[in-house]
């Protein structure tokens with residue numbers, strides 16, 4: 359990519375940005391389809407040589423944080439959908455690459471519009487997640503920055519390096535136009551790095567590991583290198599049903615619908631799960647169940663298939679739908695449904 363013309367003597371900050379841009383955009387074409395070599399498998403590393411640290415992924419809703427976490431971990435541990443506010447909990451995923459162990463913290467997108475109990479709880483989760491990390495990946499959509507992004511940026515603690523991760527770079531058709539935008543971002547915050555990329559491009563993910571590793575402190579790993587997440591199977595089951603619920607009901611169903619697990623049992627290689635989808639109004643129930651129960655059946659089938667893939671075993675999944683009006687406005691109920 360060529361950088362548009364600029365003053366003859368760029369300032370040191372400009373030069374740094376040029377170098378980062380050249381590294382980020384230079385010879386690599388982010389949309390190239392050729393797959394990179396697979397991430398290095400965990401190897402035996404002397405604890406004295408190990409590095410391990412926390413990397414928080416933050417940003418407003420729908421910028422691609424969960425897609426990024428799944429790609430970094432190499433397994434689907436955080437659900438994604440086109441609907442904003444899909445991620446409701448702090449989710450931690452691990453990845454060990456060579457001597458480096460990354461502990462990624464995914465956060466719900468910060469909510470600035472409504473002040474209900476659910477959103478207050480989500481915002482507290484975001485702030486808690488970034489307070490004590492080694493690096494923050496601040497995710498925005500490449501070429502865009504609005505008030506909601508600015509509010510998240512304002513909340514980030516001082517003294518922790520922040521990488522500006524300009525995601526969905528594949529949607530930018532004229533790449534040259536990104537340079538002025540990146541310069542304007544440079545004025546907003548002293549970002550440690552500027553990384554235009556696509557969370558859906560494996561080569562970009564590889565590049566991101568290389569960028570992040572230098573921020574990890576030298577210390578022994580905290581987790582078994584084979585381990586991927588701190589979330590339980592029970593939690594993953596509820597999340598997978600929630601993802602299918604949001605994907606298959608489209609925009610009509612309010613984001614306040616949730617899923618609770620009533621039963622989780624393991625019988626040899628079979629897992630039996632019973633879950634309830636909780637909606638706010640009687641009218642929403644029909645949207646979830648669909649004509650002759652078709653929608654609910656599809657939600658169940660797709661969630662079951664994903665869980666079977668994740669756990670590599672047979673799953674028996676039973677789904678129910680219940681109405682509980684006003685749960686997202688009720689602090690006690692928000693807690694009872696598993697939000698911190």
Ligand SMILES: Nc1nc2c(ncn2[C@@H]2O[C@H](COP(=O)(O)OP(=O)(O)OP(=O)(O)O)[C@@H](O)[C@H]2O)c(=O)[nH]1
Nearest residue numbers: 420421422423424425438439442443444445467557
């Ligand atoms: N074109 C393109 N789409 C992307 C990219 N990354 C994510 N998406 C899409 O953006 C949408 C939102 O992605 P999520 O990963 O759910 O976003 P999120 O930031 O976790 O959203 P919340 O859970 O609402 O906070 C999904 O439809 C993704 O497929 C990308 O690099 N390129």
